[in-house]
Amino acid sequence: MKPFIRTGLIASAIAFLLTAGAALYTWNALPAVGEVPVHWGPDGRADQFAAKSEAWIYLAILPGSILFISLILALVPLIDPRKQNIETGRRAYLATWIATLFVLVLVQGGISVSMLKSGADAEPSSMAVRLIIAACAALFIVIGNYLPKTRPSFMFGIRTPWTLSSDTAWEKTHRFAGPLFMLAGGLGLLGAFVFSGIWLALQLSVLVISVALASVVYSYFAWRGASDRDAGTGLTI
Template identity: 60%
Template sequence: MKPFIRNGLLITAGAVVAGAAISAAATLSLPATGTFPVHWGADGAPDRWADRAGAVRYLWTMPVITLAVGLVLAAVPFIDPRKDNIETGRRGYVAVWLGVMVLLTCIHGGVALQMLQTGDDPGSSGQMVRWVIAATAILMVVIGNYLPKTRSSFFFGIRTPWTLSSDLVWEKTHRVAGPLFMIAGALGLVGAFVLSGIWLALQLSVLVIGAALISAVYSYFAWRNAPDRDHGTNLTV
């Protein structure tokens, strides 16, 4: 097993253990009766509730999700046709892996905390969406920082027909995409605490999709004059 994959699995194991500890502590602390929030709407307020048994199932599902995501990230370097390129950019891959695990663990901890605080301060649960968006925005900044350091891959990065057919276009596109994603993440982080209602839920998605679309369009124009672009396989069948 390659060292960077082993490191990622160790990070995953740490996140799963932390998640299990969060679930165990919350399970022991939840009141025997009452309802608890398990989902939050676009306005930041809880819109789905469960009894204690349902809340406990939800709590213990989250470490399983974290484990599944970690295993998928571990499998990608083995199944990507350009696996050598992922290893070349392994620092960025592991950094994003770490960021995803931290994000999932923070969401898990936030959900558990909001469940426990609901009985004391029902309004406090409405802040959950803000913190999730803020944590996701920080992850976008991390991804943007490492995008220019990536190499052509079918699973990671701005994957368009033009970036995948030219290493030069991949490099140029990700030099543009990196700052765009960092800006989107920074603006999304600010928006997480100054916006409300539907704009709170949509703003980060709009910013990230905008950054991705600009990068994809740029990749086409960069490809038009790329000296290493593919011109076909010359197959006659």
């Protein structure tokens, strides 16, 4: 097993234990009768409730997600046709892996705290929502920092028909997108503590989608000017 995959799996095991432990503690602490909050709006007010017998489903989502995501991330470097490029860019791969786990652990913590402290008549607080959005914004800062260091692969990075058919287009696109994702993450981090209501929930998504679309468009023009855009074997079957 590659050392960076082993490190990612160790981090995944820690993240799973933290989220599963938080889920188990929260479920045991919930009242046996009545309904408990399982979903909250941008203002922190609970808007969906369930009985304790159903609440475990919501608490189990993130531990299950960590297991699934970690399995995929561990397999990708083994099955990608350009696996050597993932190995070369392993720092970017591992940093993204661990940062994603951190966000999921924080989300589980926010859910557990909110589930235990909020109720239909409880004073709403948007702080948990703000912290989760801030963590997601920080994730995009990390991704943006490492994007220029990635190498062409079919399962990691900005994969368009043009970046996958030209190493030059890949490199130019990721150098272009990296700072933009960092900017989007920085603005989203600021917005997490400035905006309220629906814009608190939407602002980071709008920024990231805009950057992603700009990167896709740029990849086409980078490919148009690439010297290796027509590289191929010329063989027919």
